[in-house]
Amino acid sequence: xxxxxxxxxxxxxxxxxxxxxxxxxxxxxxxxxxxxxxxxxxxxxxxxxxxxxxxxxxxxxxxxxxxxxxxxxxxxxxxxxxxxxxxxxxxxxxxxxxxxxxxxxxxxxxxxxxxxxxxxxxxxxxxxxxxxxxxxxxxxxxxxxxxxxxxxxxxxxxxxxxxxxxxxxxxxxxxxxx
Numbered sequence: 001x002x003x004x005x006x007x008x009x010x011x012x013x014x015x016x017x018x019x020x021x022x023x024x025x026x027x028x029x030x031x032x033x034x035x036x037x038x039x040x041x042x043x044x045x046x047x048x049x050x051x052x053x054x055x056x057x058x059x060x061x062x063x064x065x066x067x068x069x070x071x072x073x074x075x076x077x078x079x080x081x082x083x084x085x086x087x088x089x090x091x092x093x094x095x096x097x098x099x100x101x102x103x104x105x106x107x108x109x110x111x112x113x114x115x116x117x118x119x120x121x122x123x124x125x126x127x128x129x130x131x132x133x134x135x136x137x138x139x140x141x142x143x144x145x146x147x148x149x150x151x152x153x154x155x156x157x158x159x160x161x162x163x164x165x166x167x168x169x170x171x172x173x174x175x176x177x178x
Contacts, residue, residue, distance in 0.1 A: 011037050022051035025079050025087060027072045034111050035080055043083045054087035058121060062140045068117045092121035094129065098129045114168070117141060118147070119160040128160050135162035 004014035011034075023039045043050050050067050058071035076087050100108060109130040116122020117139025118139060126133035137143060146165065149157040 003037065012041065014038075016041060016045060021046060021049065022053055023079065024053045024055070025072070025076045026055040028075060031075050031078075036082060039079050040082045043079075043085070050084060050085045052085060052088045052092075054079075056091035056121065058091055058118070060140060063119075068140070076149075092116075092118075093124040093128065095125060095129050098125060098131075103127075115172075119145065119162070123162045124160055126162075133162040133164070135165040136167060137167050138169065 003011050005011065009150075010016060020042050023042050025039070028035070032035045043052055053096045054076035055072055057073035057076060059073045060068040061071045062068050076089075080087055088094075098107075102109070113134055114122060114126025114129070114131045115136065116126070117135045119135065119141050123133045123135055135146065143165065146161060149160045152158070
């Protein structure tokens with residue numbers, strides 16, 4: 001969406017869809033100031049009755065060779081800052097997603113493993129949901145970070161410690177063949 005005119009007074013006068021009752025912030029490679037303005041306008045118009053929902057708070061998405069790009073958490077934070085309110089996060093580490101899946105498919109947490117490459121999303125959600133957790137060291141997390149959390153006396157940091165780790169998801173292939 002483009003800004004409707006050259007000045008802020010034009011931006012706040014553009015028509016809003018009266019049916020909109022929620023703003024959802026997810027990954028968007030075309031995120032713009034215009035979209036941020038529109039999100040804020042919907043949230044201000046609807047007040048607390050207009051939901052602010054975010055998909056996740058990942059700050060950075062890792063790429064090969066150690067590179068990275070900003071994650072969805074950056075976009076969520078921009079809308080939260082403008083709206084001066086916190087989004088309800090439906091993705092990891094919030095257990096909302098797990099509870100929906102577990103309720104629909106009768107998932108037994110004692111027989112379920114959460115595999116992921118991030119401590120602050122994947123492993124935290126798995127631990128909070130009572131799952132066995134397996135960290136793959138192919139993402140943003142290094143083993144030194146795990147050891148630091150494990151050696152701390154802080155219960156919140158302990159919730160970031162996985163039960164197991166592997167260097168790569170490929171390390172699981174022999175076990176899956178059995």
